[in-house]
Amino acid sequence: MNDAPNTGPAIEFRNVGYRLNNGTTLLRDLNLEVRRGETLVLLGRSGSGKTTTLKLINRLLTQSAGTILVDGRSLEKWDVIRLRRMIGYVIQEVGLFPHFTVSRNIGVVPRIEGWSADRIQRRVTELLRLVGLEPQLASRYPRELSGGQRQRVGVARALAADPSFLLMDEPFGALDPITRAELQREFLALQQRLGKTVVFVTHDLREALLLGTRVALMESGQLVVTLTPDEFVHSTDAMVAAYVDAFRTELSRPKEEAR
Amino acid sequence: MNVLQFIIQNHIEVLDLTAEHLWLVGASITLAVFIGIPLGILITRWPVLSKPVLGGANIIQTVPSLALFGFLLPAPWIGARADRIAIFALILYALLPLIRNTYTGIRGVDPAVVEAGRGMGMTDSQLLWQVELPLAFSVIIAGVRVATVLSIGLATIAAAIGAGGLGEFIFRGLAMVNNQVILAGAIPAAALAILADTSLGWLEKRLSPR
Numbered sequence: 001m002n003d004a005p006n007t008g009p010a011i012e013f014r015n016v017g018y019r020l021n022n023g024t025t026l027l028r029d030l031n032l033e034v035r036r037g038e039t040l041v042l043l044g045r046s047g048s049g050k051t052t053t054l055k056l057i058n059r060l061l062t063q064s065a066g067t068i069l070v071d072g073r074s075l076e077k078w079d080v081i082r083l084r085r086m087i088g089y090v091i092q093e094v095g096l097f098p099h100f101t102v103s104r105n106i107g108v109v110p111r112i113e114g115w116s117a118d119r120i121q122r123r124v125t126e127l128l129r130l131v132g133l134e135p136q137l138a139s140r141y142p143r144e145l146s147g148g149q150r151q152r153v154g155v156a157r158a159l160a161a162d163p164s165f166l167l168m169d170e171p172f173g174a175l176d177p178i179t180r181a182e183l184q185r186e187f188l189a190l191q192q193r194l195g196k197t198v199v200f201v202t203h204d205l206r207e208a209l210l211l212g213t214r215v216a217l218m219e220s221g222q223l224v225v226t227l228t229p230d231e232f233v234h235s236t237d238a239m240v241a242a243y244v245d246a247f248r249t250e251l252s253r254p255k256e257e258a259r
Numbered sequence: 260m261n262v263l264q265f266i267i268q269n270h271i272e273v274l275d276l277t278a279e280h281l282w283l284v285g286a287s288i289t290l291a292v293f294i295g296i297p298l299g300i301l302i303t304r305w306p307v308l309s310k311p312v313l314g315g316a317n318i319i320q321t322v323p324s325l326a327l328f329g330f331l332l333p334a335p336w337i338g339a340r341a342d343r344i345a346i347f348a349l350i351l352y353a354l355l356p357l358i359r360n361t362y363t364g365i366r367g368v369d370p371a372v373v374e375a376g377r378g379m380g381m382t383d384s385q386l387l388w389q390v391e392l393p394l395a396f397s398v399i400i401a402g403v404r405v406a407t408v409l410s411i412g413l414a415t416i417a418a419a420i421g422a423g424g425l426g427e428f429i430f431r432g433l434a435m436v437n438n439q440v441i442l443a444g445a446i447p448a449a450a451l452a453i454l455a456d457t458s459l460g461w462l463e464k465r466l467s468p469r
Contacts, residue, residue: 058378060374060377060378081380081382082380083380084377084378084379084380085379085380087378087380089375089378089379091371091374091375091378093369093371094371094375095369095371095372095373095374095375095376096372096375097372097375097376097389097390097394098369098372098394099393099394108376108379108381109379109380112380112381112382112385154375157379158379167378
């Protein structure tokens with residue numbers, strides 16, 4: 001479609017602002033680059049604007065100021081449906097279609113893209129394996145799955161049409177710690193193989209440091225800083241240090257209680 | 260002479276009036292479904308319209324049926340035939356449950372599911388046909404059920420303007436002060452209502468998504 005994209009950033013925010021109709025500002029003057037093939041983690045508290053930022057990328061929300069470029073092209077120039085189909089989207093609530101089987105859920109985008117039934121079938125089997133699920137699960141309904149299985153199906157569904165981008169909004173947030181750790185490890189392995197451009201939203205510092213190529217810390221609708229995980233833990237920035245401190249306190253608490 | 264004997268003796272008239280009754284209800288519900296469900300969908304897309312549309316349907320519902328039949332007598336085309344008046348009035352009454360249930364059924368679909376669909380790049384009509392309508396189906400059918408049972412009852416009043424139906428017996432029985440004649444209209448009407456309710460309930464169960 002475009003010759004320029006392979007050199008520039010995959011996604012770029014230029015002075016982006018987002019305001020609600022009632023005048024509340026959720027994002028202000030955001031400048032951010034997502035590099036091709038990296039996992040950029042948006043880290044921040046509830047209400048810091050990280051989910052808003054994510055939804056601006058696939059135009060579930062539209063910015064009130066500034067420009068967002070995907071593949072070097074301004075979002076307004078994209079056909080919104082085409083844009084969304086090349087961006088996989090995974091949310092915490094998963095949002096599987098309860099009246100579709102696992103197989104039909106995964107095949108949603110291929111189906112509306114007009115793939116043949118055969119090809120969809122093969123793709124579904126391939127994806128189930130890729131996310132570590134038994135192919136026999138294909139005929140189950142979402143309510144017959146565990147939380148971890150559901151989220152795996154959610155990831156498989158997002159990957160179905162082989163999008164170059166993946167937006168993930170606290171995808172592992174509702175899972176128990178053990179399943180979460182399992183899915184995080186699998187995500188890392190998967191990402192190593194697939195090399196998608198991923199924007200990952202979380203409020204969990206540990207998850208951010210584990211999964212992120214870079215971590216963008218957000219606070220009150222503004223980007224504080226973007227650092228690699230290594231730089232992040234050693235940063236002297238007050239806000240970053242506060243975040244790391246809070247996390248350390250959380251870790252040390254069980255020991256004190258164990259006395 | 261008891262009611263059963265009366266019905267058996269007059270079975271041809273009972274059947275005729277039942278057929279008329281079914282025609283009034285069937286025609287009005289069919290048309291009302293084609294008006295009410297799209298309207299219900301429309302107001303989920305333009306929420307600004309939801310208040311006036313639901314409010315309007317609500318107001319119609321408060322007009323006494325006998326009065327509404329009367330109001331329609333001088334209406335052009337519709338007023339020319341009694342069954343047109345009856346069908347038109349029954350459509351108006353059926354709209355509220357149909358619009359309201361379609362609206363609340365679609366609005367009640369898990370927002371995460373809708374957001375996931377939108378985020379994946381489903382068009383509005385794909386979202387509507389593949390996700391929202393199937394998931395709202397049982398609520399919409401429940402609306403059809405309510406509207407049908409309501410219409411079967413209301414259609415008896417249509418006899419007052421000469422539209423026929425089982426109300427004929429009821430009004431005749433009232434004039435003759437004869438309970439058996441009244442019941443000859445009321446019992447088949449009640450049976451129709453129960454039959455419609457159970458069969459639509461069965462359909463609701465059969466076709467609901469799991």
